[in-house]
Amino acid sequence: MTLELRPRVSAGSPPCSCAVAGLEPRFSAGNLGRALSAGLIFFGAIQFQAIFLSLLRIEIGSAPAALILLAAAVGAGTAAAGMSAPGGEPEDTGAGHRPRLFLCLLLFGAAVYLLIGLCSLLLPDLSWDGNTYHIPAIHLWATRGYVYWVDSGYTNAALMNGYPKGVEVIAFILTRATGSTRFCTAGNWALLPLGVLGIAGLSRRLGASALVSLAAGLLWLLVPVNLAQSVTSYVDSGFASCMIATVAVIVPCCARLARHEFVFRRQDALALGCAFGLTMSGKSTGLVFVLIYLGILAVLIARELLGRKSARPGTARRALVFLAVAVAVAAAVAAGAGKTKVQ
DSSP: OOOOOOOOOOTTOOTHHHHHTTTTTTOOHHHHHHHHHHHHHHHHHHHHHHHHHHHTTOOOOHHHHHHHHHHHHHHHHHHHHTOOOGGGOOOOOOOOSOHHHHHHHHHHHHHHHHHHHHHHHHSOOOOHHIIIIIHHHHHHHHHHTSOOOOOTTSTTHHHHHHSOOHHHHHHHHHHHHHTOGGGGGOHHHHHHHHHHHHHHHHHHHTTOOHHHHHHHHHGGGGOHHHHHHTTSOOOHHHHHHHHHHHHHHHHHHHHHHHTTOOOOOHHHHHHHHHHHHHHHHHOTTHHHHHHHHHHHHHHHHHHHHHSOTTOOHHHHHHHHHHHHHHHHHHHHHHGGGTTSOOO
């Protein structure tokens, strides 16, 4: 007699559901945090490399721009691979209960994101701001070959130089890498995943299921302002995505410090610094929020150093080093906002 062992499949559940059942458990706070950190480091590295080459007056053509994107992707992936789970929580390895619904929602989100990108590439920017000081700045950078301080003789030069240009720098690199001017309005679209991952990660930390967290994150794609600005070079949408991502990164850091856990990896400081840098380079008001976040972190560290008799100074000082590294990275990334004067 021959016995044949077959995988157990519950009644009414098709075998194909087993193939997608592993997706939902992977949607944990830790994995979302690592994905978000990788995204922040990716965009932060793009801005840093762009301004670094611009300071050296090296023309950023198609090949250098493509290498910038490749180096940013490799660096982000390498950093995220060695990153600890945000907040030190155990990973959620429980089985998903609605894998097919989760997969459908994931595919829906991908389709919406691609549709937004397609509209961004095909529809012209008819906004006043875009045609006054966003697109002209990108055009002048492309003409010169690198990011520089626009000559005051140009009309609206004060507007082109007077605001942070972080989102425009990302659009500039995408434009140069692809050789297509259609990507001059793609900055907001490129940054949308930061908002999605940030909202989903915060939802998971608050106890929402993977399915609900995914739905909450994908709703960010359907916010009217994001849809409207996806076909323009307005930067409010991209700035908001960076703000959400910064909150999603700062919350786990504060949770660790509140529990008197002061051991952070270099990758954690890098991700936090990139988040701060992207926020400051998105809009001028980003600096205010970054100062508030730094103040909160400083208070939590100072409480450990000064207010606890049982404090371990060496451990707390590591947190100060972590904060210092984050500030240094933030300054380096924010310099890529196009406000550094390169003649």
